[in-house]
Amino acid sequence: MSEGFSPRDFANSLAHSSVGAIGARSLGREGDLGPIGSPEVEALHRPVVLIGPMAAGKSFLALHMSKFFGYDFVDADQVIVHRYGVIAEIFSEHGEKYFRDLEADVIAEVLGDPEHANAIFSVGGGAPMTDRVNYMLKDELVAYLKVDAATVLPRIRGNRTRPMLQPDPERRWNELLESRRDRYEGLADIVVDGTGQRQVADIAQDLHNDIQRLRAEAASSPTPHVANTTPDLENE
Numbered sequence: 764m765s766e767g768f769s770p771r772d773f774a775n776s777l778a779h780s781s782v783g784a785i786g787a788r789s790l791g792r793e794g795d796l797g798p799i800g801s802p803e804v805e806a807l808h809r810p811v812v813l814i815g816p817m818a819a820g821k822s823f824l825a826l827h828m829s830k831f832f833g834y835d836f837v838d839a840d841q842v843i844v845h846r847y848g849v850i851a852e853i854f855s856e857h858g859e860k861y862f863r864d865l866e867a868d869v870i871a872e873v874l875g876d877p878e879h880a881n882a883i884f885s886v887g888g889g890a891p892m893t894d895r896v897n898y899m900l901k902d903e904l905v906a907y908l909k910v911d912a913a914t915v916l917p918r919i920r921g922n923r924t925r926p927m928l929q930p931d932p933e934r935r936w937n938e939l940l941e942s943r944r945d946r947y948e949g950l951a952d953i954v955v956d957g958t959g960q961r962q963v964a965d966i967a968q969d970l971h972n973d974i975q976r977l978r979a980e981a982a983s984s985p986t987p988h989v990a991n992t993t994p995d996l997e998n999e
Contacts, residue, residue, distance in 0.1 A: 810837070810874060810884040811974055812900055814947055815908035816940050817888040817925060818918045819957055824908060825883040827967045835882040839890065842869050854926040867895045874899060888939070889927060891946050900950050904977060906970055907951035911958050912937055952977060 811834070813821045822838045829836035840850060843865055847853060853862045870886060873879050890896045912933075919925070919932045928935045948954075953973040957966055 808877075808880045809903055810879050810882040811970075812874075812903050812905045813883055813885045813908060814891050814900075814905060814950060815888065815957070816910060816915065816943065816947075817927065817936065818915045819888070819908045819910045820963070821885040821908050824955075824957070824963060824966055824970070825885040827963050828883045828971065831964070831967065832971045833881075835879060837873055837879055837882045837884045839866060839869050839873070839884070839886045842873075851924055851926050863889070863893045866890055867893055867899075870896055871899060874903065888943070891950055892943055897946065897950070904952050904974070905950045906953040906955055906973070907947045908955050908957045908966075909947075912940070914958050 813825055815821050822840070825834075825838060826836050828834045843850060843853075843862075846869075847865060850862065853865070866887060867890075870884075870890060873882070873884055886896070891900060915936060916933055919928060919936055921932065923929070925932070927939065953970065955966055955970050955973075
């Protein structure tokens with residue numbers, strides 16, 4: 764991990780952030796993306812949606828981007844917990860479909876709120892598998908944090924808090940990745956390598972560079988980036 768930003772710092776930042784209501788403003792350098800009105804920002808004035816498997820480190824990466832690169836930070840799971848309670852309890856009491864509907868509503872709200880245009884928006888591993896969310900993300904700037912089993916398994920071995928990984932976290936994680944990989948890859952504008960022992964600072968730098976590059980390219984494009992948030996039911 765990068766110097767001065769440990770997992771304990773991450774936990775403390777989450778605990779004291781305003782993410783549940785509904786995001787946290789930048790913790791780091793202001794203006795790193797350029798001032799509002801600059802081509803890099805206006806060309807793609809949308810959140811960057813961070814997708815990937817459970818335990819990939821999406822929230823940690825997103826908060827690091829906030830602290831060191833001047834982005835805002837929003838985490839869909841943290842918003843859900845703040846508003847509706849513990850995710851495992853939601854699954855237990857209401858089932859997965861109920862949770863996925865809540866999740867899709869939160870994602871639609873964040874994507875539709877101009878206050879979060881400069882956010883790194885981390886969403887749950889299963890969120891893109893919901894047809895409604897998949898549709899919303901097709902015209903967003905999506906970054907896929909790619910990890911493998913060897914990277915993640917030490918984080919989830921023996922885990923009992925993630926309902927989708929029960930009763931065998933290691934086996935279920937592999938099964939879920941195989942079922943979701945094509946969707947992740949299909950949505951991704953950016954693929955970020957999070958495998959092995961890479962430092963979060965290096966991963967964040969790669970992501971920041973790719974975001975800047977795509978925003979600069981979009982600024983020079985004659986066709987503005989327009990996001991769809993409502994499905995065209997006639998073409999479903």
